[in-house]
Amino acid sequence: MAEFFRGRRLRRSAALREMVRENEVRAQDLIMPYFVVDTEDASFRKPIGSMPGQYQLSLQEFEKQVDAAVGNGLRSVLLFGIPKAKDAVGSEGYADDGIVQRAVRLCKQRWPELVVITDVCLCEYTDHGHCGILRTEGDTVTVENDATLELLARTALSHVRAGADIVAPSDMMDGRIQALREALDAEGFRDTPIMSYAVKYASAFYGPFREAAESAPKSGDRKTYQMDPANSREALREATADVLEEADFLMVKPAGPYLDIIRMVRDQFDLPVAAYQVSGEYSMIMAAAQNDWINGDAVAMESLLGIKRAGADLIITYFAEDLLARGLVQ
Numbered sequence: 506m507a508e509f510f511r512g513r514r515l516r517r518s519a520a521l522r523e524m525v526r527e528n529e530v531r532a533q534d535l536i537m538p539y540f541v542v543d544t545e546d547a548s549f550r551k552p553i554g555s556m557p558g559q560y561q562l563s564l565q566e567f568e569k570q571v572d573a574a575v576g577n578g579l580r581s582v583l584l585f586g587i588p589k590a591k592d593a594v595g596s597e598g599y600a601d602d603g604i605v606q607r608a609v610r611l612c613k614q615r616w617p618e619l620v621v622i623t624d625v626c627l628c629e630y631t632d633h634g635h636c637g638i639l640r641t642e643g644d645t646v647t648v649e650n651d652a653t654l655e656l657l658a659r660t661a662l663s664h665v666r667a668g669a670d671i672v673a674p675s676d677m678m679d680g681r682i683q684a685l686r687e688a689l690d691a692e693g694f695r696d697t698p699i700m701s702y703a704v705k706y707a708s709a710f711y712g713p714f715r716e717a718a719e720s721a722p723k724s725g726d727r728k729t730y731q732m733d734p735a736n737s738r739e740a741l742r743e744a745t746a747d748v749l750e751e752a753d754f755l756m757v758k759p760a761g762p763y764l765d766i767i768r769m770v771r772d773q774f775d776l777p778v779a780a781y782q783v784s785g786e787y788s789m790i791m792a793a794a795q796n797d798w799i800n801g802d803a804v805a806m807e808s809l810l811g812i813k814r815a816g817a818d819l820i821i822t823y824f825a826e827d828l829l830a831r832g833l834v835q
Contacts, residue, residue, distance in 0.1 A: 595630030658688035682750035710785030771816025
């Protein structure tokens with residue numbers, strides 16, 4: 506018997522390492538987010554300064570971008586909309602001819618097999634930047650939970666009527682999954698899945714996204730409805746509530762700083778688990794890579810492997826399109 510463990514036996518060649526590899530990132534695991542802008546300028550393609558390689562896109566530019574990505578193996582997209590006008594109740598979010606609704610129709614016409622997921626929230630569409638209806642009492646402004654649920658349900662219905670395969674509520678209002686499920690079922694969309702942003706933290710890692718989606722709150726913050734980063738047991742309470750309300754997927758957001766939460770959710774529930782590698786995670790890797798401080802490709806892949814190893818079945822990541830285009834994920 507050997508005197509010590511010889512783990513290197515299984516590492517001595519690339520073929521052996523691949524044979525015993527426990528986790529891998531596949532094309533079908535990745536979901537690519539896009540920011541689609543309601544504009545008359547068909548050639549509109551605005552770089553997002555804090556997210557190198559990402560853009561706000563007109564519907565026409567979005568079509569070109571997704572067409573190339575689908576050709577490289579992209580299987581699923583997550584859509585965010587930037588409307589022409591905003592108001593206090595986010596009415597463009599649930600308009601039948603809203604930008605996301607038009608983008609969904611385009612996707613299903615052009616690429617019927619592409620899985621189209623829509624973000625269901627009001628923050629991109631409200632003039633105050635919060636995820637729900639505001640109530641003002643004296644100097645106190647709060648987000649009105651129950652009144653917001655009706656508008657979220659209307660938003661989800663408008664997306665599904667346009668052809669969305671999955672709706673993904675990100676607002677973190679209490680009871681939103683039940684509200685969406687009841688509304689969808691009542692309209693005959695019983696088979697449409699809900700991907701819940703079940704465990705969404707009030708994270709500093711969202712900064713670049715708020716530039717991309719033009720969704721920063723005009724005042725205050727989202728700490729009364731998004732989770733405290735210090736809490737983990739609360740994550741299971743939030744996820745349990747969504748399971749009981751008939752969520753079909755559970756999401757943890759952000760991903761990298763919350764690998765322990767991904768593992769907790771994976772161990773506790775048997776639903777598919779998604780993790781969102783958010784804008785700040787992407788931007789930090791890109792910034793370091795552009796300064797030649799790290800190997801950007803290697804770090805991007807290692808970060809995704811870490812998220813998979815923690816228990817995520819699906820990963821929403823801004824790296825998806827590029828990794829597929831260069832054959833780093835297949």
